[in-house]
Amino acid sequence: MKFGVVIFPGSNCEHDCYYAIESVIGQPVEFIWHQDTSLKGFDAVILPGGFAYGDYLRTGALAKFSPVMKAVADFARKGGLVFGICNGFQILTEAGLLPGALLRNVGLKYVCKFLHLRTETTETPYTNLMGKGQLLRIPIGHGDGNFFAEAETLKRIENNGQVVFRYVTADGQITRIRTDPVRTCLAAQTAN
Amino acid sequence: MKATVIVTLKPTVLDPQGMTIHRSLASLGLSDITDVRQGKIFHMRLKDGLPPERTREQVERLAKEVLTNPVIEEYRVLWE
Numbered sequence: 001m002k003f004g005v006v007i008f009p010g011s012n013c014e015h016d017c018y019y020a021i022e023s024v025i026g027q028p029v030e031f032i033w034h035q036d037t038s039l040k041g042f043d044a045v046i047l048p049g050g051f052a053y054g055d056y057l058r059t060g061a062l063a064k065f066s067p068v069m070k071a072v073a074d075f076a077r078k079g080g081l082v083f084g085i086c087n088g089f090q091i092l093t094e095a096g097l098l099p100g101a102l103l104r105n106v107g108l109k110y111v112c113k114f115l116h117l118r119t120e121t122t123e124t125p126y127t128n129l130m131g132k133g134q135l136l137r138i139p140i141g142h143g144d145g146n147f148f149a150e151a152e153t154l155k156r157i158e159n160n161g162q163v164v165f166r167y168v169t170a171d172g173q174i175t176r177i178r179t180d181p182v183r184t185c186l187a188a189q190t191a192n
Numbered sequence: 193m194k195a196t197v198i199v200t201l202k203p204t205v206l207d208p209q210g211m212t213i214h215r216s217l218a219s220l221g222l223s224d225i226t227d228v229r230q231g232k233i234f235h236m237r238l239k240d241g242l243p244p245e246r247t248r249e250q251v252e253r254l255a256k257e258v259l260t261n262p263v264i265e266e267y268r269v270l271w272e
Contacts, residue, residue: 058261065258094261101263103201106208148205148264 003029004042006072006088008063013049013086021046034066044081045072047088059102059144060090069095081125086142099157100149105142112141117165118172124164135172136165193238193247196270197255200231205264234259 005017014031021029032039039045052063063069069091076082076097084092092098105111119127119134149157157163168174201207207229214228234255238247251269260267 057259061258061261093263099263101261103206103264104208106206108208108212146206146208150204150263 001027001043002041003027004032004039004045005029006032006034006045006047006068008034008050008052008066008091010052010054011048011050011087017046017048017085032068034063034068037067037071039068039071039075039080042075042080044083045075047072047082047084047091049086049088052087052091055087055144058094059087060092060094063087063091064095073097083126090144099153100147102144103146103148104144105146110141110143111145112139114139116168116170116172118168118174120163120166121161123161127164133172135168135170137170193240193242193244194272195236195238195251196272197234197236197251197259198231198268198270199234199255199260199265200229200267201264202266232259 003021005014005021007014018029018031021027030042032042032045052060052066055061072082073095082092082097084090084098089098090102093101114137117136117138119130119132119136122128122130122132166174201210210228210230213230214225217225217228236251238251248269248271255267255269256262
């Protein structure tokens, strides 16, 4: 399975992704420049974390106009796997490939810590080797990680089984804090 | 010609920055202020002699498609 990692000007986690694919899961991986217009030959594309175009306007706002994003949209439409982490997730929402948007953290501070995720569904290509309800201890780090979507959109995401992970306490209880699905959040993109 | 684009969060969207400013104002004794919402302003200066209709259209498009995320924000354009 061949992976591609997109580099935008301002991406800074592309080498983490490259390392994870090459050294941890041992699959072929190549970098994709943001000005590339073809994703031919790739099976999965990762949009890594960072600060694409400096994030000055809004996180991910300018990255959606990169030539590669048209190719990513076509790729996703044809059933290609697209995986957005942190800033990459924000870019996918800005580009309209994922619903909702990311706001500033409620406490306005950059959040950097370990927390727990509970696997809500194993019926995605990203989680099909995991157990339903399996807990993961994962680091987060972001300033704009407060996911927002209209109530109707949230309901649709829930009903479609598109909540892949949920933030929980160490014993698996849902956290009350509205925390932030980035850096470690997976975007499940399935073919229509 | 000058255009000003004002981008604000939709009323239904939580504004942590506005809320924090509001709390700070209250602690300064400005308790008559009942709500604060923070937004962004873009001041744009345009070349002289441009066709007004087309220019307005282009600035509107910029405001709508680039400066605003329609999921969370709304905008107004002011002209002078």
